[in-house]
Amino acid sequence: MIPWIAEGEKFSLIGLQTATDSSVSDGPIAEGLEAYTSLKLDMPGHWREWLGTMRVEDIEASTLILVSRQKSRSPKVLDGENQFLGHKVGRWLTGLQLVCPLSVYEEPINASGCFLNGELDVRQVGTLHRFHDNLIDLRREVSVDHLVDAAGIVTVLERLMENPGPHLWRLMRCLEIYQKARTLADPMDRVHQFVRCIEGMLATTTGNSRSRFKSRTELFIGPNHHELMGAIFDKRSEVEHLHEDESLVEFDRTKRLEIAKMEVMVSELARYVLHRILSDSDLALRLGSKKLLEDFWGLEAPERRAIWGEPYDLMSPLKGFREDWISDRDLGADYP
Numbered sequence: 001m002i003p004w005i006a007e008g009e010k011f012s013l014i015g016l017q018t019a020t021d022s023s024v025s026d027g028p029i030a031e032g033l034e035a036y037t038s039l040k041l042d043m044p045g046h047w048r049e050w051l052g053t054m055r056v057e058d059i060e061a062s063t064l065i066l067v068s069r070q071k072s073r074s075p076k077v078l079d080g081e082n083q084f085l086g087h088k089v090g091r092w093l094t095g096l097q098l099v100c101p102l103s104v105y106e107e108p109i110n111a112s113g114c115f116l117n118g119e120l121d122v123r124q125v126g127t128l129h130r131f132h133d134n135l136i137d138l139r140r141e142v143s144v145d146h147l148v149d150a151a152g153i154v155t156v157l158e159r160l161m162e163n164p165g166p167h168l169w170r171l172m173r174c175l176e177i178y179q180k181a182r183t184l185a186d187p188m189d190r191v192h193q194f195v196r197c198i199e200g201m202l203a204t205t206t207g208n209s210r211s212r213f214k215s216r217t218e219l220f221i222g223p224n225h226h227e228l229m230g231a232i233f234d235k236r237s238e239v240e241h242l243h244e245d246e247s248l249v250e251f252d253r254t255k256r257l258e259i260a261k262m263e264v265m266v267s268e269l270a271r272y273v274l275h276r277i278l279s280d281s282d283l284a285l286r287l288g289s290k291k292l293l294e295d296f297w298g299l300e301a302p303e304r305r306a307i308w309g310e311p312y313d314l315m316s317p318l319k320g321f322r323e324d325w326i327s328d329r330d331l332g333a334d335y336p
Helices: 045-051 053-061 080-100 144-160 168-182 185-197 207-214 226-240 254-277 281-286 290-297 301-308
Strands: 009-016 027-030 035-038 064-071 107-114 119-127
Touching: 009 053, 009 080, 027 144, 035 080, 035 144, 045 185, 053 107, 053 119, 053 168, 064 080, 080 107, 080 168, 080 254, 119 226, 144 254, 144 281, 168 185, 168 254, 168 281, 168 290, 185 207, 185 226, 185 290, 226 254, 254 281, 290 301
Parallel strands: none
Antiparallel strands: 009 064, 009 107, 027 035, 035 064, 107 119
16 A cells, blocks of 8 residues: 555646645645645556656646545546546645646646545546746745645635535636736736726726726725726736737837736735635625626625725735846847
8 A cells, every 4th residue: 555545546736846845745635635745656567658757747747736535436537526526726726726826837737537446547647737936936835734724725715615606606607717827937928817807896887997906906906996996907908909019019128027927916815815715615605797896896885894804015016026027028129
């Protein structure tokens, strides 16, 4: 028997090449969720040959492996049990993306299979889209507290999925936009999508999107950033209406640095908003649809504040940042 799985169990895992701190040790984090800093896949030779040695080595090279496993009635069959485990570990990764600015060095790899008759049987393996860093590097080591916090989001998501439907469509759509935005490399595209993610939770309508983005984000960040939020929304609109040339046609280091700063602020704000909502199932159920959001934003400001809590420091991602840390090449300057 290999240490991380028992006879007759199925598993699903996601392997990440990322930095972890010393608090992360091998073993359970929450019910049905385990984390490992390394795994040795002791597989028969024919399975290694079928999967490809490089695929197996990619998993074994992972520095953080998220695992969900359970005893199976039919371990050799790929069925709903594998799907359940895959959803669970996938939601854990989603939660981890919301609790910290998770950075990976290679595409994450996922795999599913079982342990039967003393042998590891990996029946499915694939890769996930790599999520990219901000130009202003926020990468942090993953800690056990991050993993526990992310496991709490799994619990909320599972509760929400017990009764899926239109009452959750807007929230789930914003989460999907956030996840896709994390896979984009271009700062302008990222600004566009992260603004959309936040905008989706503001109950804006045609003709008032910019004004409500400026005013309603007060709840999230306090009242002192109207001008900045308007400027960020304008960058979103440049991409939306194919006017990026207004910012990018000529290389201007100052303008490019402003875009980089906007991108890190709005990406972290989107992360904060979704983390706040998906850490509290009651709040998530209250903000899941357009109609529910309209009801929430129709409350008096003190009542909204009492429900939401204290605002986020929008400037926190820029604390300690020095502009000379980013080269012209990083900012997209062309060189012969």
